[in-house]
Amino acid sequence: MKYLLIIPILVMAGFILPQSDKYESLRQKMVRNQIMDRGVTNNAVLSALSKVPRHLFVPKDYADEAYNDYPLPIGYGQTISQPYIVAYMTEVLKPGRKMKALEIGTGSGYQAAVLAEIVDKVYTIEIVPELAKESSERLKKLEYKNIICKYGDGYKGWSEFAPYDLIVVTAAAETIPQPLIDQLAENGRLVIPVGKPSAVQELILLVKKNGKIEKKRLTFVRFVPFKRL
Ligand code: SAH
Numbered sequence: 001m002k003y004l005l006i007i008p009i010l011v012m013a014g015f016i017l018p019q020s021d022k023y024e025s026l027r028q029k030m031v032r033n034q035i036m037d038r039g040v041t042n043n044a045v046l047s048a049l050s051k052v053p054r055h056l057f058v059p060k061d062y063a064d065e066a067y068n069d070y071p072l073p074i075g076y077g078q079t080i081s082q083p084y085i086v087a088y089m090t091e092v093l094k095p096g097r098k099m100k101a102l103e104i105g106t107g108s109g110y111q112a113a114v115l116a117e118i119v120d121k122v123y124t125i126e127i128v129p130e131l132a133k134e135s136s137e138r139l140k141k142l143e144y145k146n147i148i149c150k151y152g153d154g155y156k157g158w159s160e161f162a163p164y165d166l167i168v169v170t171a172a173a174e175t176i177p178q179p180l181i182d183q184l185a186e187n188g189r190l191v192i193p194v195g196k197p198s199a200v201q202e203l204i205l206l207v208k209k210n211g212k213i214e215k216k217r218l219t220f221v222r223f224v225p226f227k228r229l
Pocket of ligand 1 (some may be wrong): 080081104106107110125127128131155171214228229
């Protein structure tokens, strides 16, 4: 009888918290302190970030840092973006339940997973073959059935499934690839960091209205360079 009481007390005291609970609590803290406190209010975005297990998208040695307020290396010279930037870019896209999204730069697959929690389908392209393979295996293991991955140069977009309601580019380009603008649906939104690779870049939002493009400069960011095959 004594033991029956002691075990729940130890669990409550945090002595034998399972790993998953530890990450769950770090994740909720991340959403409150880094995302909500900086002004992200979209409920679908907040709920997606509180759900996606970010610690499973970073190399094992970095799992304990996964919910910290900075980007992390994912190998091959690439990085997973800071949680707030992922949340901000997702909110700016105004994602909706029935929408179709295209991502250029799958990387770890984290941004794709966040979008997949909200929209109907996510198409994502990665140019580093090893990362393309790793992320598609990871997303399959995590049972993200509405994400379709492909290896290749995202410059040309993915015309087969166009047009897209949202397009997110997670590598910094010097100019906005025209094929991506062409593949944007009417009222579609595209967010992309634009600028020189070695410098700070500007996050740009494009909205297609009556076939015309409206451009808005959002904030300054730092992303890995957009590459070409
Ligand atoms: N969205 C990713 C962030 C990855 S960093 C995540 O959530 O983890 C940007 C990624 O863009 C890198 O993996 C890089 O290899 C990829 N990339 C760069 N240029 C590309 C291109 N032309 N087409 C597709 N992917 C590209």
